[in-house]
Amino acid sequence: MSSLLGLTAHQLQGLLEKKELSCAELVKAHLAKIEESDGEIKAFTRVTREAALEQAQAMDAQRSRGEGLAPLAGIPMALSDNLCTKGIVTTCSSRMLENFRPPYNATVVEKLQEAAAVLLGKCNLDEFGLGDSTESSAFFPTRNPHDLQASAGGACGGAAAAVAAQEVVFALGSDAGGSVRQPAAFCGVIGLKPTYGLVSGYGLIAAGSSLDQVGCFTRDFTDGALVLESICGADVQDSNSVSSPHTDFTKHLVNDVKGLKIGLPKEYIEGVAPKVKTAYEQAVAKLEELGAVCEELSLPHTKYALPCYEIVLAAEASSNLARYDGVRYGLRVEAEDVESMYNKTRGQGFGEEAKKQILFGTYVLSAQQYQDYYLKALKVRTLIKQELEQALEKYDCLLTPTTPTVAFNLAGKGKNHHGRGGVQTHGLTCPASLAGLPAVSFPFGKAQGRPIGLQLIGRAFGEGMLLRVGYTLEQNTDLTQLSPAVKGER
């Protein structure tokens, strides 16, 4: 059975179609894997075993009637716990929403239901998506399947770890500054953040609304293309969603980079760990060998991206998190009057990281500070966007490391590895978020047993180009396929 684990969606679909495998077998194998590994890894906040088994049986029945099925039909998957699932508790890894059952599905959840993918559960993340290690989750940190001492990254570390640990075939998460790409890099899987607006954000519990973008974790680029095709598209419920003419992503899975111009922004290499840099150089060499033209360029505003991102994220988060006031849903701590009820509810419902972000965001939006912080950040954001867009007029895409280092160690119970629990490891991923551009992280070898992730950044709605370059690398090296060395797979 374990031979099923680790296969991709498109490989499994072949077996399902040939009836060499039933959906029930497939789902059971993954549920068994969750049972076996998740006690240690802690990727899941909730496993939806019964519903998954029921759905698998229904799908087998459908298949035996000879009904044709979509590419993701019957494939076990997971959702980051900030994506609303109708009737299924959606916690955002917060005490505030510990018992919150949304009366609606996120649009991407509806789309995956239409595609008949099988939900196995909801995955841990940093509380309300604020953090880079899952250590701000109110419940527990998620461990890295490649090294249990290491963080799975964050915010959506649980979803990345679930894919890496072969507990599911693919997963969805959200990325405001790197929350899909950074954990994907740490866990050795592919993490794709589409162009802002390509995938509907309806039902995604907001952190930084102008940055938040639903993305996916997969084992290879073909699955990335398949999942993206299933979840993209304009949505009347999300005013920022757009209809793109270029959504035939699987078409771009071409093993050919000849003549493509790939930019190598030098600011992204500064201060990067030597082994990450070596992997990066190896990838550049490989691309050149395959006929791509790689060129160094300079993006001088890159160093302002992180502070700019932190201001925008905190400002928006401080406002987005204000609705958790104990009045309508979620946690309420009773008190003698409404003011105290607010204070107690928010005092007990939010963890330290969320509180810091609320304080910081409230500060930068206050009448005295608005000009100096928030407004300035918006201006810097425009510069960063323009700079990236100009570079991408010249280059088909940019190649950078995803993170300056491999996964850091978990700090241990109740502690955060950073003094201020910040988002420094999103320094190389947040520029694309600020610019609303698509970017993907893919594994490229390991250092000290921990995966190294590299990032491709593309033009708006240029996901196809990223898939093409990634797919070509995947076809020509072994470095993009990493098997985690965890229990049961040794």
Added chain:
Amino acid sequence: MATAYEAVIGLEVHVELKTNTKIFCSCTTEFGGDPNTHVCPGCLGFPGTLPVMNKKAVEYAVRAGLALNCAINPYSRFDRKNYFYPDLPTAYQISQYFHPICKEGYVEIELGGKKKKIRINRIHLEEDAGKLLHSGSSITSSQYSMADYNRASVPLIEIVSEPDMRSPEEARAYLEKLRAILEYTGVSDVKMEQGSLRCDANISLRPVGSTEFGTKTEIKNMNSFRSLQRALEYEIDRQQDVLEEGGTIIQETRGWDEEKGITSSMRSKEEATDYRYFPDPNLPPIVLDPAWIKTIKASLPELPDARKERLVKECGLSEYDAGIITSSRSLAEFFDRTVVLFNEPKTVANWMMGEYLRLLNAEGLEVSESKVTPEKLAALLKLQADGKISGKMAKVVFEELFNTGKEPETIVKEKGMVQISDTGALEEIVMKVLAANPQSVADYQAGKEKAIGFLVGQVMKETKGQANPGIVNQLLKKKLSE
């Protein structure tokens, strides 16, 4: 000598737009309804939900702006106004702070024959909040409070005037004019009692002749035109007392207490919230096509001022009557439709200004709620003009018509109110009355022409009011001169 002060007043007026659905979701905007029945996850601010702009609300805001002589901003945007209150589901109100949809308009008011332009600074679109029902008198003094979110996210426009008003009367005239114009455009019900028209006032005093502004207070909770005027009158007296005693006005928000007839402090400037306005990332900017704005402009109806002018010039109505009749679109339309059926505009105006408005006000009804239609009023006026009923009867018939909505003809028949215009039948009664009142006859013949009035009255009494007074008059004169 005591300093003479003048008041400087500006109004912030909130108007609920009459769209079918809410501004950012598809819930109904219908007034009333059981608590929390016109709600969805969106207007309840559930996590993950997103606002989607109602295009009709944009259209109505533009329509209102054009009717109020505003410039329409081709680019406007939504911002979040952040504050905590249980009636505000997301703890921020989506409003337009940095780039409102309309700017720089005006409304012309008329007081004592003098016209004055009150400038409008801006109009912005925003969402309404829900309503709280307290078990006690306020949220802090209540055992519990209940929240009803039916009103949450109903579209509003806020119309902010310049501080151009100098008296409570001017403020009231401005608000009344605003109400009339908005009613004409059809964008709102503009009912103060239902809260679809709400008004806050900023008021300060300064010595007459000064060009600087004094410290202002903001007055809230005024629920009628009358309470606006009363509250401002009170506040002028209060501020004047403070200033005359050498005190200083504190910049604060004050609430009007209708029962006590006073304003009292709600919160000071220091306690005022920092709303931390910033652009709402969930809503793209509104970019308006000038051609679309033109289409809306072309669709505006005749507005109160133009209509009033027409009634004065073409129908010969007095300024006063024309002003009242055009103060609401429904009244003005009622007038126009009645005149089409009964082409004596002055008579129609007299009836509307007299009986009709008197009964409407007494019953607290709107024109649209009344059983009187232009057709029925015209039929009644025709009966009177044809001499079939007297003016006195007509009033009785009108009251019955107002109460029951029956056709005037039917009422006349049911009441047996046929006017006696038959000279032969009346002659007999006239002779009888003359014979019974020799003194009056003598008085008349001695030159006291007024005596005839008494004799007419006697004939009317004999005929139980059914005699045609015109004919009775003629007959009496004829007999007395014989």
